[in-house]
Amino acid sequence: AQKITQTQPGMFVQEKEAVTLDCTYDTSDPSYGLFWYKQPSSGEMIFLIYQGSYDQQNATEGRYSLNFQKARKSANLVISASQLGDSAMYFCAMREYGTASKLTFGTGTRLQVTL
Amino acid sequence: DVKVTQSSRYLVKRTGEKVFLECVQDMDHENMFWYRQDPGLGLRLIYFSYDVKMKEKGDIPEGYSVSREKKERFSLILESASTNQTSMYLCASSLGTSSNQPQHFGDGTRLSIL
Numbered sequence: 414a415q416k417i418t419q420t421q422p423g424m425f426v427q428e429k430e431a432v433t434l435d436c437t438y439d440t441s442d443p444s445y446g447l448f449w450y451k452q453p454s455s456g457e458m459i460f461l462i463y464q465g466s467y468d469q470q471n472a473t474e475g476r477y478s479l480n481f482q483k484a485r486k487s488a489n490l491v492i493s494a495s496q497l498g499d500s501a502m503y504f505c506a507m508r509e510y511g512t513a514s515k516l517t518f519g520t521g522t523r524l525q526v527t528l
Numbered sequence: 529d530v531k532v533t534q535s536s537r538y539l540v541k542r543t544g545e546k547v548f549l550e551c552v553q554d555m556d557h558e559n560m561f562w563y564r565q566d567p568g569l570g571l572r573l574i575y576f577s578y579d580v581k582m583k584e585k586g587d588i589p590e591g592y593s594v595s596r597e598k599k600e601r602f603s604l605i606l607e608s609a610s611t612n613q614t615s616m617y618l619c620a621s622s623l624g625t626s627s628n629q630p631q632h633f634g635d636g637t638r639l640s641i642l
Contacts, residue, residue, distance in 0.1 A: 417570075448630055456537075458618060458633035465628055504570060514559045514578070514622055515586070516631060518571040 416440065417507055417519035424524050426495045433480070434490040434522045436505035444510040447488040449479065452502040452521070461503075464488055495526045531555070534619050534634035542642055547606040549637055551619030558624050560602035561631060562586075562594060565616040577602055609641045 418437045426432035438447065449461045464472045464479045472479040480489040492499055502523050506516040535550035553560065559578050563571040563586075573586030575594040583594050591613060595603045602621075606613055616638050620631040 422568075446628055450633075456616065456636040456638075458620070460630040460632065463628050463630060506571075514629070514631075515561075515573060515576060516571075517573075518563075520568060520570040 416517045417505055419505055419519035419522050421522045422520075424522055425527055426492075426524065427527055428495055428497060430495055431491060431493045432495055432524065434492070434503050434505075434524065436488045436490065436519060438486050438488060438505075438507050440486075440507065440509055442509040446508045446510075447479070447481070448506045448508070448516065449477070449488075449490045450504045450506065451499075452504065454501070458504070462490070492524075497526050497528075500524060500526045532619055532621055532632050532634040534617075534637050536637050537635060538638050538640075540640045540642060541606075541609050543609060543611060545606075545609050547609050547639070547641075549604040549606075549617055549619075549639070551602045551604070551621075551634055552600055553602075553621040553632070554600065555621065555623070555632075556599065557621035557632075558599075559622045559631075560596065561620040561622075562592075562602065562604045563618045563620065564588070565618055565636070571618065574604065611641050613639065614641045615639060 445466045447464045451459045462474045462477045476493045478491045502521045504521045505519045531554045533552045561576040562574045577583045577596040593605045619634045622631045623629045
């Protein structure tokens with residue numbers, strides 16, 4: 414079974430608008446962490462934001478925020494004020510704490526920011 | 529800043545060749561990982577290592593082996609390359625067992641097996 418599900422293969426957003434990229438996960442481990450990465454066309458994976466399962470508040474990093482709904486097992490990435498440079502693949506990933514720091518990745522969402 | 533360096537951005541090899549992909553990190557990280565990335569499949573873990581000379585299989589280890597003789601270097605080996613191993617290969621490293629430590633990635637190697 415898929416542990417990380419990203420149901421949006423592609424998304425479009427206009428410059429300066431906000432966009433939400435969906436991520437749902439499946440785990441029976443009470444302790445886990447959720448990560449979002451950005452992959453521009455050049456190929457490097459860039460870490461964006463982290464949310465721990467016991468964190469009381471939603472994580473924020475600049476224009477990135479994570480809408481964490483634990484009961485629904487969702488960890489959606491919100492990008493505010495989109496910029497052309499935000500066009501990239503975005504991957505959601507999960508670490509279950511009994512798994513020696515391994516990450517399980519979703520299949521990604523390709524975001525295209527338009528003028 | 530963490531620097532993870534992969535030896536080649538692009539590599540073309542022939543079927544049956546033994547292929548070495550090298551990865552070096554400069555931040556004294558305990559953990560190192562090799563992934564392959566294919567369209568529509570995301571990143572899949574091949575092997576990882578949490579210490580020198582230690583290795584563990586990931587989700588798709590068949591056809592691959594690894595070597596970690598020094599803490600900073602983690603090599604991926606394709607013993608006898610096949611066309612279905614044409615892919616993007618990504619190396620990553622992370623610090624210890626702290627739960628919130630992200631993995632830091634290299635720029636990737638696009639490997640073509642002809």
